[in-house]
Amino acid sequence: MKWFVKCVKQYADFTGRARRQEYWMFTLFYCIFSIIPILGYVVMLGLLVPCLAVTARRLHDIGKSGWWMLVSLVPVVGSIWLFVYTVIEGEPTENQYGPNPKQVEM
16 A cells, blocks of 8 residues: 555656556556546546556656657557566666666665
8 A cells, every 4th residue: 555655645756766566556556446436437537647657657667768658559559568668677777767766765
């Protein structure tokens, strides 16, 4: 739950890097909350910006620009491509988007 709260606190922060765990835990809670009837639409709309922000930070972790999210607009292939980007390991060293989040937390 701490990862979900962290992403909500960084509501519109498109800078920095996000670990895989942070991204996937936020995505899990986002999906669970969006299933709730009626309330799900409100939650999905309210969490749209944090969802985009954490995805951009996740892409920054692998050294890609947040604009790579637009690749998901390509039918089928684009979604698979973005999924692969969110699954792969981040760069182990500091990159142009900031220090490695794994080393910062230790």
